[in-house]
Amino acid sequence: MAEKVKSPAEVMKLLPQEDCGECGSDSCFEFALKLVERTTELERCPKLKKAATKKIKKMLAPPMAEITFGSGDKMLKTGGEEVMCREELAFFGKTILAYDVWDTMSEERLVERVQNITGMSFVRFKETFTVDAIAIRSVSGDPMKFKDVVKKVSDITDLPLILCSLDPKVLKAGAKVLKGKKPLLYAATKDNWEKVLDIAKEFETAVAIFSPDDLDMLGSIAATFQREGIGDLILDPGTFCEPESITQTLSNFSLLRRACVKANIPELSYPVMAVPAVASMSFKSKKAAAHYENYLANIFVTKGINLMILHFPEIWEFMPIVYLREGIFKHPKLESAIDPDLYAFNEPDADSPLMVTANYTLTYGIVSGDLDRYRVKCWLLVIDTNALSVDTAVGSGDFCAENIVEHMEEFDVESKVNHRVLIIPRVAAEILPELREELPDWKVVLGPKDSSEIATFLTDEWKNLVAE
Ligand code: SF4
Structure with a gap:
């Protein structure tokens, strides 16, 4: 096609x-x-x-289906891809990151791990990032035990759950507990697909199809589920952990993407998933396994994988994966820009200083990082400079008096502060005369050259600036 x-x-x-x-x-x-x-x-x-x-x-409509699992506010959506490489347009189905727990853990350890996974978070550019889902693995093979653990986990967390077993009896026991919460069943295979299909129909779940290194079988099972009305499917062609098998793993992901976006083969037009957690079973050293899992996860994110199950819920592992994911899944046309707005730092009030900067991501990242680090209580007006840094935007004419005034009006800056002092970056000194002309009721002054000096500058100067 x-x-x-x-x-x-x-x-x-x-x-x-x-x-x-x-x-x-x-x-x-x-x-x-x-x-x-x-x-x-x-x-x-x-x-x-x-x-x-x-x-x-x-x-x-994108060639790759968009699928969902979970329910309510925490419902997850992925898929919807259109291209082989993000340079052609963008990747959209942001990698869902899930960490595992298992049903042979002691209750105390289980509770602690679920709480750790649910609470693991960090803030980047004012956005808080958390884990997306929890995968519960059946190690015991006992449906009753699995049921109890699923119940316990769902009582502690509101994260969407992935139920992991190849035994349909175990999956059914877990799905019963989560009725109405649309878990993801992992996984339907060539040996169990009929029973898993029945469970998916009865409990209206999403389903992962697992067929290691056999894409024909993957497509054949997916086609059957599709015919039977189960559309929330995700394909797992296997994660081969050994260094010499990574090429095979990546090649399978590429073949699936090609079958979807280039050949429009309906039964292969679903999101794909990987399980870097397999590293935990392949290394004797926990440290080596954790590092290898992180290595695999970062490679897979660059390939635009839509879901990953991980084993080591450590912030040092989680942060780089998220950082990479946010870069890879950001639309290339939007990736260098921050939304223009009047941003509040550290709960400012009407007497707090007002500064202005450009909407280039890196500029905003450095300035906001310094404001947060030094706990500077202030307002920061970010103006649209076409994602150029301040000095470049002064040269291009995007960081100019007219543009600053327009943004001050758009975000109603006058109503937010009692004073009339506006601090502009020192690198924009050449627009100072014009800006003073445009804002005759304001005192427009140059701030420090480097945002790391803002805190000291304000400590030394702010009182005098508002008093004069
Ligand atoms: S300009 Fe936009 S809002 Fe107006 S008719 Fe066209 S598409 Fe619709």
Whole structure:
């Protein structure tokens, strides 16, 4: 089958063609272009009729199915990929990160581990990152034991759960406990698929299909589930842990992606998953296993894998995987930009200092890092400089007086502060005269050259600046 062509002109034909700008784009064509690039949502056009909405959704549907599991606020969604490489457009089905527990753990250890996994988090650019799901492995093979552990885990955490066993009796015991919570069953295989299919139908679960190094079998089982109305499927072609087998593992992932986005083979057009946790079974040394798991996980994230089960819930392992994931799954068109806004640091009030900077991710990252590190209580106006740093944006004209004033008005800065002092970066000194002209009621001053000096600068200068 040919690759599906998504043309902005074709989408444009179905839009209201009023160029009213209510969707945030200047014209219907610009909106169509953004829809194709997936940088806006169809719902932003309030004038679109139902029939046209349906047609556009069908036209824009990604070749890879989007699947969900879990329920309520914590429901997870992944898949929806369109391309082989993220450079062609973007990856969308952000890797879901799950850590495992197992049913032979002592109750005390189980509770502690579930609490650790659920509570593991860190903050990056004001966004808090946490683990996405917990995988419960049946090691005992005992359905009753598994049931008890699933109950215990679901009482402690609200994270979506993955039930892991190849024995349908065990899976059914766990699925019963989670009725209505849509767990992911791991896994249907060539030997158990009929019984797993029955469980998936009865309890309306998502299903992982596991067929190590046999993509034909993977597709054949998926086709059967598809025919029987189970659409939330994820494919696991096996994670081969030994260093010499990694190529095979990666090659299987690439073949599956190609079968989906290039050949549009429906039964292989599902998200894929990997289990770096297998490293924990392949190394005698716990430390070596943890390092190898981390190595595998980072490789898989770069391939755009949609779900991973991990074994070592350590923050040193979790952070780099998340950092990499956030970079890989960020739309290339948006990756260098922070949303313009008036950002509050450390609970500022109306007397707190006001500063301005550019919306380049790195600039914002460094400045916000220094403000957080030194506990600076302030307002930071981030203006749209087309993702250029301050000095570059001064040169290009994006960090200019007019743009700063426009953003001050847009975010109603005057109502947030009692004083009229605006601090601009020292590297933007050349716009100072013009900005003072544009803001005659404000005292516009140069801040320090480096954001690491902001705390000292404010300690030394702020009182005088507001008093003068
Ligand atoms: S809101 Fe709708 S009609 Fe208006 S410009 Fe956007 S796409 Fe066109």
